[in-house]
Amino acid sequence: MPFAISTLLVANQQAVDLKTSIFGGSGIATSNNVYSHKKDGRQTLTIPPQRKNMLKQFTVVLLSLALVIAFCNATTVNILDNIPSSEQAGILTGASTYDCAPVITNIINTYISTTSDSTNSQPYNIGVRIFFPKGMYTISSNLTIVKDGVTLMGEGTQSSVLYLRGAGKVKVGNNASPMQNVKGFKVFDLAFVNTGSSTGSPMVDLDLVSISQFERVYVKNNNPNVAISNMRLNGYQWLKFDNLNLNGATEHNLIVDSMDAENWNAFVHFDTSMFTLGTAKATQSSNIVFRNAGSDNTFNAVAFQMSNCHLSYYPGDGDYTKDTYGIRFDSSLPGAVNVNLLMTGGAFENQKTMVSVPKAATVDFYSVLFLGNLHGSTAVGYDEYKGRFSFYSCRFVNLDAGITAGGAKNLFGSTIFYNIAGSKLNFNALSADGTFIGIVLKQSKTVSVAAGSTTATLTFDSAFERVPIKFSFTPTWSTYWSIQSVSTTAITIKFGTAPTVATNIYVEASAV
Template sequence: MSKGFVQLVACLFALLMVITATIATTVNIQDYLPNSEKSLIEQGTSSLDCSSIISSIVSNTTNGGSVNVFFPKGVYSIKSSITLSLATSSLTNEYEITFTGEAFHSSVLNLKGASGRITFQNSDSNKSLRVRLAFLSFINDGDSTGSPMVDLKSVDSSDFNSVYIKNNNPNKVISNLRIMNGNLVKSNGHYKLLVLNGATGHNLVFDTASSVVSTHVYSCDTCLLTLATALDSQSTNLLFDNQSSLNKDSNILWSLPNSHLSYYPGDNDYSKYTYGIRYGGMSKQSSINLIMNGGGFENQRVMIQPSSNSNDLSSADFYSALFMGNLHGSSVMRASNDRNGRMGFYSCRFVNLVYGVSSNPSLPNSKTLMGSSIFYNIEQEKMTFDSMTNVMGTTIGLTLKYNTIAQVSAGASSIDITYESQFDKIPTFFSITPTWDTIYYISKVSTAGLTIQFSSAPSASSYLYVDVSAQRTASCSKGFSGANCSIPVCNGIAADVSGVCNGNGQCLAPDTCSCNGNSWTASSYCKDAICGGLSGASACGGSNRGSCSSPNTCTCINKYYGNSCEKFDCFGVLYSSSKVCSSNGTCVSPDKCSCMNGWLGVNCNETVSNNSNGTINGTIVNNSTNSGNETFVCPAGYGGVNCSAPICFGYLANDTKVCNNGKGICQSPNNCLCLAGWSGVNCATMSVSASSSSTTTTPKTSTRLNDSNRMITGWLIVLLGLFALFSSI
């Protein structure tokens, strides 16, 4: 007996362990390492290949649920390409692989050898895979050629926190991270403090290859992407690409708050074509909506390369971003190719560039929007204004700058300064600082240059620091006005004009009024007042009673009165008075009574016996003349022409269906007098004497006996089974 009990407990414990393993598994990789290697890994001197160990941990714990692999401080070598995939025998439709370290500078996965790389792949389209990476580094030690170093294939959801991926091999084309969506209908990713460094190919590749219409939402908060020596002809920090001819329409949203994209080549060659963000080969109609708030770009040859696909309706909006070239031949955007979609730059700074923003508007959906931005030290065109005037966009509040250090010869009384590129209007802001003691003034100024005169010439060769700036003439976009296009417009009236928002509010944004005291409706530009919390046709009892003429003030009509037009009279008596309608009816609207049974007349002051119609039951309404065209409203339980016929269970007394199809007579409302052989409230029950003598009723006791027999038989089977179990122990 005791042995059987022990076996039963063991079985239950094993079942519990299986269920627990199905839900989640947390593994410390140190538990799988040889003892002789643990200290060496912690010191970063171990030569042990951990590829098979990591693969084994994941493959042996992926039969359902999730696996969390913890990497304590140390350097873990990966000398071959490993693929971590969802097990097709998984018991769940949602699966998760998590790799966690102590800190990204202390827990390092060192990719070595000819093909050191890690791939996370969902190979089952019926299941969902999430990948989480936190506090880890993935480092190419310099001899690995595996690319991309970290690869996500058909991963439905990915979360990275404090992850560092670094390529140290300057001799091979290697990309750091690729997100390849396969045939996913939707995917998402959330990355914070993601550092991608040293890529010679691309830092981050987002491949929309899919044979289905798909939607993807990703954010990269405070991410740092830095290209090293560019070996690819189009090395890019963030590349949107499509490697599949089956690509369907894609809707993609990427957010890059406070992120920085840069290029620092190891060979100091900035002449190679590198890109910050590039829209690659989108073979179908796609929509990539990118938003960058804060952060910026540095040193890439072309910082933004839009798509030239005529089906691409992508957009990119940059807020408070810095575009800095450090005079390395950089440009923000060049119009070397046609492009579609919208590019917007708001409160941005463009510094030390060869070219600023150039746009080719030959495609119908090309738009470029500029607002409140500063151009500083641009060698050639700050903006291609001739093209910009044709673009379906607007340029507002732009400040264009030129600065230089001019050398002034000894004894010179003046100097001519020629701008590197011509302003579109005469500059109006100047900052001039001579390095010798003199008084100066500007004797001539134009869009091409200026002449500066000195009161005393320098005795030796000296220098003059010159800053020149001009604000671009504003051409405001819809919804704004003013010299700097900063004043919103509501319903065609600027915010600084008297009468905006109908004089009852303030215009805070285009067509957005904030009404005074919440007493007017914003949707009407503060025109419609609010009475009792309602406005328009709903206020003051409705349009047939009155209208809201000013806040909480109703103007009543049609004999209604009161604060909300809620009151009315019948022949001089308030509708709610007990004396209204001669105390014989209800006042339903001004001067209209609904009389009780036995009363009629416009004020319910006539009895039925005094009326020529001879009505027995009912109320006469809608009659002001007693002309014989009265409309009867019968009391409950009566109907017919003059309300004289009682109703039994939904049928008039003279209806053939009354009282169960004529089995009785309807004497009064719901009161049937049943014929012989029938009984019940509706004469629906046949009397015993009328029932058939051959009817046989099965005793209820037999049912109880049968139920008892079945219960006894069931317990007997259970007892026999238990006896057989313990007999075999």
């Protein structure tokens, strides 16, 4: 702690002496400061820009110190200190059925007196950190957290496990009356695992949370017989998930419900995370589904970002024909959906439809792999024409179909379509710029026109994905021209007058 504070002070030593560094010299009245006088004779001080910058630095130092002190002042409680000693050996081996939910609630209530209110902007205090040493801690009743500043931390996802039995699940915040928006909820190095007979769903329910964080967290469903989701986000703002592993869901890995009207914007970020569906038991099971929580709710302004994430479907029963999705916008959503979804790196694998966004959302993919493994998958598909897509250097491999969705689409960079059984690309409102492997969008070639001939036919080197719609060529003799016929494999050009000698013309054709 002393080292942390001294480091901050040294790094900002120019701003430590407020009187000297900000105002100059040993007093306020210096030649570098500008004064103005009001009619009543009062004197006011104007601080030059360079002094203002130093004042800002000093403010940053104070805020940094406050955060460090607040974090270090948070109380850490070992949960085993609050569990009967007779149960501790069983917790270590996983044999204990002692319900730890009331213990966790009691610890929170002991160290945090104020219940969260409905606002999403007020500051919060770091209240208590509950440490779970290696062991399996049964949660057989619902664990509900409605206070700010709670941290749950373990020794690793293979060591510290909250074991959800029966209908037990974890709920944070309350999006019903009275609304309780939990701020500063954090989970580190902890697993949430249920039994083969558990029914609690979603296993982790973030009902109303803000300014919260998950790092190195594992949520695993072990019951393949009923529809169970791993996690749900309902009312939320400013959430960050690093190394989150949602596994084995038979309904959805992640449910993103629409926000309440007062939550006018939100930022949600996932980094290096995995979403793996197990045997699908629900209609339209999805890795991530955006849906409407209520008829009066909508998505107002959501920035949903994913970096190096893997979304996949690996059914225990081996049935890949079920109606499964990677990312899906549910039909329950209203028409006006303001969601910006950005995915950089990562992959989709084995879902029946990998992306389905039949709403006016903006979706961008950078260097993403769409891998079907010959299980009859479609990369991007839906029937409406409202979504806006951009694909930057993406790969579409071993699929039944590529991008069959409507809406505006952009292809950039080096895009590869490989081993696509059906349609590779729907050309509605398409813009393309870059190198495309496995799909023909543009070609250029020289065609020979014989002396005295008024027609010339050019056979393309490769068949276009659809009939070309744009052409460019300039005859070297005085004539006019028209296109007599065109297909995906050839074009025939008709000239008003024939050349007197054999000549070549350069032809460019484009399907976009």
